[in-house]
Amino acid sequence: MTVQEYYEALLPEVLEGEARGDFEGAADTAERYKYEHLQAVFMNLDKIENGDALYKKMYQTAMETCGKHLREKFARHEVINVAFMSYSAAQWPAELLYRDMEKDPRFNPYIIVSPLMNRDEKNRVSGYNQTLLWYYNNGYKVFGGVGNTYLSFEELGGIPDIVIHLSSWYECLPEQQEYLRLPWKCANIYIPYGIEVGDNWNHTYAIDNVFNKDIMNMLWRLYTDSKITLQSYEKYGLIQGVNVRYSGYLKMDELVKPRTFTKQEIAELWKCPGDISKYRKIIIAPHYSIGNEGEFISSTFRQNVWFWLYLAEKYRDSVSFLFKPHPNLRGAAVQYGLFSSYEEYDRYFAAWNELPNARAIDESKYIDYFLTSDAMIMDSSSFIGEYLYVQKPVLYLTRPEQGFTDLGEAIVRTYYRTPGWNLMEIEEFIEDVVIGGRDPMKPEREAVFEEYLDYYRLNRKLSHEIIFHDIVSAMES
Missing domain, CATH: 3.40.50.11720 (3-Deoxy-D-manno-octulosonic-acid transferase, N-terminal domain)
Structure with missing residues (x-):
């Protein structure tokens, strides 16, 4: 039946x-x-x-x-x-x-x-x-x-x-x-x-x-x-x-009144071979929808999968990376042929943890990473709204099939954006915004957050x- x-x-x-x-x-x-x-x-x-x-x-x-x-x-x-x-x-x-x-x-x-x-x-x-x-x-x-x-x-x-x-x-x-x-x-x-x-x-x-x-x-x-x-x-x-x-x-609620972190606590979260206070901290958050079919398509991971490891190696003395994929990425990456087997994907995942300045997590809570990070690069969905709560810069990786709700559209307009295949602009975001500290979109993020998501201010x-x-x-x- x-x-x-x-x-x-x-x-x-x-x-x-x-x-x-x-x-x-x-x-x-x-x-x-x-x-x-x-x-x-x-x-x-x-x-x-x-x-x-x-x-x-x-x-x-x-x-x-x-x-x-x-x-x-x-x-x-x-x-x-x-x-x-x-x-x-x-x-x-x-x-x-x-x-x-x-x-x-x-x-x-x-x-x-x-x-x-x-x-x-x-x-x-x-x-x-x-x-x-x-x-x-x-x-x-x-x-x-x-x-x-x-x-x-x-x-x-x-x-x-x-x-x-x-x-x-x-x-x-x-x-x-x-x-x-x-x-x-x-x-x-x-x-x-x-x-x-x-x-x-x-x-x-x-x-x-x-x-x-x-x-x-x-x-x-x-x-x-x-x-x-x-x-x-x-x-x-x-x-x-x-x-x-x-x-x-x-x-x-955990971010409305965020706690402060000691230098030691930050060092336990983020890997780096030197003084953690001298490192910028970036979250890489790919979605799992890497195929070209389906009702919801968002991921650009096929276009940049190996570029992330290259960047982590290149910036090993200045940036600490957290690879935080959607939990379904492992299955989708094999299903759509990006990796030939789960073992191959697991080796890719492990490669992050083998680097001195990178870590990969999947089923762990991530709020503390949000609070202690400096930026995020993503094509994820719910993170679009969640990361706005920490008021830090985002590079959103685009593809033509993406769409957003009214709320999503308002938020994404406050983020830096580039196609997921544009590796040069991805690196420019790291150089100019994250390391260089030039963040002209910050006032727009703050305004949209206050209008739509600042529920504590509205409700007390x-x-x-x-x-x-x-x-x-x-x-x-």
């Missing part, structure tokens, strides 16, 4: 429920229906008479169901179980919110680490083990999603009251760990691990895969990075963004404070 056939087979059950009045406030919807029933209608809107209206009615009933469950459990002074879904430590944005809940006896937060099913077995196992170990080592309550088989929610602490999603790509998870298998009494929250800035050249990708993606229309709450992003959900979403709240970008609260208060307030009402 195909995915489409599976969801079409659920439609008679939905239509029978509609005829019974189940979506008019019936009492037993908490257990009878799962989010897969919403998915069945969402995928077949054009096949159902007044499909949009039926979907919105079902969505409203689902939200009333999970909201009622939370309020009643909260009123009985029962602990609210909150599962954070994660498949990558590098993408973890919710440290402060998790600790808020951990300190509050009304909540039982924990993390479910899932393997990525769209990776080859070696990458899947390696990424899963690295992520699981990172959470264990950093003092989180964590469940691993793999036993003798892929485990279900019931086997991972039980059906949670709230699931907090950090990525919308639920299709990459084992089927047993997809939110679609959860009953309506479970409230789903989305806190993006990245800022929504990437699109394709004809501006259809962000509508279909972000603002009107299925999961976005099934959430109890969606906390967004900026008011302009909220407006996009209102404009393009089937439910017109009724579940979206402007909180600011949670991951960047950190994002984790806003989110935590909103969740508690909804259960107290």
Whole structure:
């Protein structure tokens, strides 16, 4: 049975429920229906008479169901179980919110680490083990999603009251760990691990895969990075963004009030053969979309893959480099023939760490590198917005297929830009801007940051404070 056939087979059950009045406030919807029933209608809107209206009615009933469950459990002074879904430590944005809940006896937060099913077995196992170990080592309550088989929610602490999603790509998870298998009494929250800035050249990708993606229309709450992003959900979403709240970008709470670093701490992060204070520090961040086909194409890595090692060698006495690729680059580089095997890519990755002034990381947290760096060279997506928080220069590597959301376009205009194949201009950026200190774009970066992303100035609260208060307030009402 195909995915489409599976969801079409659920439609008679939905239509029978509609005829019974189940979506008019019936009492037993908490257990009878799962989010897969919403998915069945969402995928077949054009096949159902007044499909949009039926979907919105079902969505409203689902939200009333999970909201009622939370309020009643909260009123009985029962602990609210909150599962954070994660498949990558590098993408973890919710440290402060998790600790808020951990300190509050009304909540039982924990993390479910899932393997990525769209990776080859070696990458899947390696990424899963690295992520699981990172959470264990950093003092989180964590469940691993793999036993003798892929485990279900019931086997991972039980059906949670709230699931907090950090990525919308639920299709990459084992089927047993997809939110679609959860009953309506479970409230789903989305806190993006990245800022929504990437699109394709004809501006259809962000509508279909972000603002009107299925999961976005099934959430109890969606906390967004900026008011302009909220407006996009209102404009393009089937439910017109009724579940979206402007909180600011949670991951960047760590950068709003950045800590200072000692010289020794910086030296432990960045490799160099001499005095670290005499070195400029540059992050190289390639995206994985190196092919010429697909809905989203951004990477220029094919044009400059070996140039980075050349630069690291050439500037070994003045620049320390951090190679921070997208975690999916390893698989894509082999898939599209840039490397003949994973072993060849691994040798390339290792070559960075063999240099006296360079380091390569993949599944590690990178905020401290942002704070201590001097510049970034990238064709990444979410880093476009994230790096603006540290107010340092960026060279964005371009290719014709790239596109951006309204927010992304505003930010990229404040960055230095050159085609990914223009090696001469890449080196000129290092010489003139990074080493030479000439940064004429700085005022423009500061102005765009203040207008769109400076949520602390606008709200006078950190994002984790806003989110935590909103969740508690909804259960107290």
